[in-house]
Amino acid sequence: MNANKILLDHGSGGRASHELVREIIYPYFENAILAQMDDSAVFSIADERFAFSTDSYVVDPIFFPEGSIGNLAVNGTVNDLAMCGAKPLFISVGFIIEEGFPLEDLQKILRHMQQAAQEADVKIVTGDTKVVYSKAADKIFINTSGIGRIPDRVNLSGENAVPGDRIILSGTVADHGITILTQREGLCMDFPLKSDTAPLNHMVQKIIESSRHVHSLRDPTRGGVATSLNEIAAQAGVGIMIDETAIPVRSETRAACELLGLDPLYIANEGKLIACVAAADTEAVLAAIRTSPYGQDAQIIGEVTAVHRGKVFMETAIGGARILDMLAGEQLPRIC
C-alpha cells in the first residue's frame, strides 16, 4: 500500500480495500479462519459448523426509498451469513448516535430493523448504544454482527468454484447504489428508483435444497457484481466469462447510470446473489431462485473457465470481449 493515510478508496470494497485488509490488517490477526476471506468466518464448535459475520453501516442518507440504514443493517448481515450456507439465527446491534439525533428517526430505524428481522426469521439478542458529541459522528452508524448454523452437507466458499460451473445472478444490478447516490445528491429523476435491500436467506435455503452442487454464493454489495466475480476468480484460481447482454438491469437504473456515467456492474446491490453451480444443476437452481420474490429476474450470466485464471472477462453487447477488472478505488462512498 502506498498511502500513509486512510483514504475513501480504502473503504470502497475494491482493490484499495483488499490491499488494506491483505497488507495492513490481516498480518496482525493471521489465522486460518480469517484467511478464508468469504462473506462470513466459518468454524466448528463441538462438531457443529457456524458462520459469524460483522458489518458496519454508514449509509448517507439514512432513509431512502424501500428502507433505511435499519433494514439495510439487518439484511446485510443476514445475507453475509446466508452466503456461507448458514441459517442466520442471532444478530447483535451496535449503535453510534450523534447527540441531538431525533428520537422519532431512531424509532423509524428500529421499526425497519424489527421488520427485517421478522422477515429473515432472526432474533436481535444483544446490543450496545454509544452517543457522541454533535459533529463527532454523522447522524447514526449501525454495526450488526450475526451467527448462523451451517447444515451438515453444505459447503460453500468462493474457493469452491470450478471450471464448467454456470454463474447465476439472482436479479437486476445496481439498484441500491444508484438509489442512494441520486437521493444523496438530490438528483431528480423522472423515474422511480428504489433500493433492492432484502434478506436472501430464504432464497439460499431453496437453492441448497434444489442442488447438492452449488459451489459458491456471494452477494455483490460494495464494488458490485464485477468485484464479487473478481473475488471468486482470485479465491478459486479460475477464469470467469460473463455475457453483458445477459445481465439484468432495470431500465430506470440503466438510464440513471448513463446520465451519471457509472457502470452498473460496479455499483452496490443489497438484495442480490451470484451463484456458481455445476452445469447439470443450473436449471434446477435457477428455478429455485425464481420461486423467491427477490429472484424473479434471475439469469444465467456466464460460466467459470479453466483459461484466464484469476481474471474476469466479459463478452460485450457489440461482440468483443474485455477484462472486467476490480475497481481500483472508491466510486461511491457511504453507499452502505
Add this chain to the structure above:
Amino acid sequence: MNANKILLDHGSGGRASHELVREIIYPYFENAILAQMDDSAVFSIADERFAFSTDSYVVDPIFFPEGSIGNLAVNGTVNDLAMCGAKPLFISVGFIIEEGFPLEDLQKILRHMQQAAQEADVKIVTGDTKVVYSKAADKIFINTSGIGRIPDRVNLSGENAVPGDRIILSGTVADHGITILTQREGLCMDFPLKSDTAPLNHMVQKIIESSRHVHSLRDPTRGGVATSLNEIAAQAGVGIMIDETAIPVRSETRAACELLGLDPLYIANEGKLIACVAAADTEAVLAAIRTSPYGQDAQIIGEVTAVHRGKVFMETAIGGARILDMLAGEQLPRIC
C-alpha cells in the same frame, strides 16, 4: 423517556441509557434472550450454550497510558463474554475510519488488538472496514462482537444473586475513566494515571474452578461499580449493602477524583469485575482472584441482603449509610 432527541445521557450507561434501551429499543426486538439483560446474550444451539456480545468503542483520546481504542475494544468484548462464564473464542472487528486517518496510527491500534487477542487467547476471525468523509466521524470507531462457549455446569447471571452472597471486587476502581478524562482535557497531574484495561477471562476461569457457588459476575464499565451493583439489585430483586472503606482506590486516582469533584464509584473500569458468591466460598474465590495479575487488590466489599430490595446502600467512612443510586445521566462521555 421525556426527550425527543438523543442526548449524551443516553450513552452514559446510567439511568437514561437504561430507559432508552428498556422503553425505546427493547419493545421492537422483544425476545427472551434479549430480555436477560446480562453482559452477553446466552442461548443454546445443538445442546451447547453460547454467549454472544457486542460493543462499539468511541473513546477519545484513542491513545492513552496502557493502551488504545484497540486493546480496549478486544478486552471489552472478551470481558462481556467472560462475565457470563463463557470461554471467549472468536471476535469480529468493524472499523469506521475518518478519511485522512494516519496509517501509522491504525497500525499501532492493530498491534494493540493483536496483543490483546493473544493474551486473551481469542481469534479475530472476521471484519469490516468503512471509511467516511473527513468530519463525518471523529478519527476511528471500533465495534467488536464475540462468541464464547459456556461450560456445562456454569450458570452466571445478574438475576442469580441471593441474600447472604458476599460481593467481591477484583481491584481498584475508576482507573480507566479518570485516565481518559485527564488525558482528554489535557490535565497535568503530578502522579501517573493509567487505564486498567485488561482481559479478565483467565481470572474468570480460575473463579469458576474455585467454587460452584458463584452466582453473578459483572464488569463495572460505563457507570462504574455503583451502576453495576444497581443492575444486579434490580435484576435479582435483592438489596445490596457495601462498605465504603473496603473499596480499593489507588491514591493517585483518588487524588484526581477529588481534584475533579468526581465519585470513583461512578467512573468506568475496564479490567475489573464484581462477583456475587455464596458466603462459604468467599475466601476460596477471593484467593482465586488474587492469583491473577489483575486481581492483586481484590477485596470483599459487601453483601447481598433480603432488605431494601432493588436498592444499593453504602456504609460510609464516617459511619452512616446512604443510598448509592444509579447515575441519572452522563458523567463522562466517550470514555470507552
